[in-house]
Amino acid sequence: MKITKIETFVCNARMRNWIFVKVHTDQAGLYGWGEATLEWHTRAVVGAIEDISQLLIGEDPTRVEHLWQMMYRQHFWHGNGIVRGTAISGIDLALWDIVGKIHGVPCHKLWGGAVRDHIRLYCHLGGGRMEDFYQTDPTDARRFGDLAQRAVAQGFTAFKSMAVPETMPLEGLRPLKYAEACVKAMRDAVGDDIDIMVDCHARPSPRMGLRFAKVLEPYGLYFFEEPCWPETIEDIALIQRSVSTPIATGERLVSQHAFRELLERRACSVLQPDITHCGGLSEARRIAAMAEAYRVALAPHNPQGPVSTAASLEFGFATPSYIICEAVLDDVPWRSEVVREGFTIVPEGRIVLPNTLPGLGIEIDEEAIKKHPFEQEVLLRSFYRDGSVGDW
Ligand SMILES: [Mg+2]
Numbered sequence: 001m002k003i004t005k006i007e008t009f010v011c012n013a014r015m016r017n018w019i020f021v022k023v024h025t026d027q028a029g030l031y032g033w034g035e036a037t038l039e040w041h042t043r044a045v046v047g048a049i050e051d052i053s054q055l056l057i058g059e060d061p062t063r064v065e066h067l068w069q070m071m072y073r074q075h076f077w078h079g080n081g082i083v084r085g086t087a088i089s090g091i092d093l094a095l096w097d098i099v100g101k102i103h104g105v106p107c108h109k110l111w112g113g114a115v116r117d118h119i120r121l122y123c124h125l126g127g128g129r130m131e132d133f134y135q136t137d138p139t140d141a142r143r144f145g146d147l148a149q150r151a152v153a154q155g156f157t158a159f160k161s162m163a164v165p166e167t168m169p170l171e172g173l174r175p176l177k178y179a180e181a182c183v184k185a186m187r188d189a190v191g192d193d194i195d196i197m198v199d200c201h202a203r204p205s206p207r208m209g210l211r212f213a214k215v216l217e218p219y220g221l222y223f224f225e226e227p228c229w230p231e232t233i234e235d236i237a238l239i240q241r242s243v244s245t246p247i248a249t250g251e252r253l254v255s256q257h258a259f260r261e262l263l264e265r266r267a268c269s270v271l272q273p274d275i276t277h278c279g280g281l282s283e284a285r286r287i288a289a290m291a292e293a294y295r296v297a298l299a300p301h302n303p304q305g306p307v308s309t310a311a312s313l314e315f316g317f318a319t320p321s322y323i324i325c326e327a328v329l330d331d332v333p334w335r336s337e338v339v340r341e342g343f344t345i346v347p348e349g350r351i352v353l354p355n356t357l358p359g360l361g362i363e364i365d366e367e368a369i370k371k372h373p374f375e376q377e378v379l380l381r382s383f384y385r386d387g388s389v390g391d392w
Pocket of ligand 1: 199201225226251
């Protein structure tokens, strides 16, 4: 069996262009779907996949690990940059999809079978409508409470918000009070049985990140995400040591080496590899094996398209330390028109039952994608009040 062609399909989904990867084989009707979505880098990733293709055309698609080693180590430059890592990931997902289809089983059965009966989903406040999640005015705590109640009314038992505002390297009480008011409004709105997460988007400096963590500690967050720049692991580790709130990070990191460092420095309680960036399911499984030894939980980053979600769920059904799946379901109203999924979402509690179809269990409608061709991603930038560049 040979790989004959690797195609990319770009589908504009407002905030991001979904990049779907289709790996073709010389067996009639046998192909795999992957996803390599990377906001504001769409052309670069499509080009990177084209560059990698020359390594893979004519190779046996079932030698997933061997092909992964080629993609990561050949062409001299290691595949640990975000563009190359994303390209490798998209192809790796498609290869696992092919292997599952060959054996007629969902991917999680290739990796030892289901380790749990269902997976809990968490949503973004506003369901993934970017205006609700990213642009809610942090001065409007009541709106945070209203959106939190809406998430619970939709059946979710956990949700994530961006309650920490854009913050200069050092500020006084103002942003801290804003964040506290928003989180208090959400907690008051939904009670203690619902899990609330706050994503800082690495907006704060290390010291401001620590202050936010301290202020929000009494509200019992399920986890507190990217409290400062991902490059500053010692600072993340300090915040992790300073509060009881579990710290989460990892969505911008590529390759096992970056995650090894997080674990060695006891920097977080939750690893958030992005399966479409970190090196695919192959690398995510290595990261999970390391995390297991440290008893650190996994909650992969997943705001992208439907193949990414299917991959996260297959991974979750085979990975004991996986705790929850991020789900963006309302980013575009036609999401279900471009994909057929093999898993079932139970509305009450928003839990997912395992996929029963081979591979990743998804089928992408190529005709439906054509209705949403590439568009330049919406420019989302941040500047502080003095005009200097901030972190979005
Ligand atoms: Mg995040």
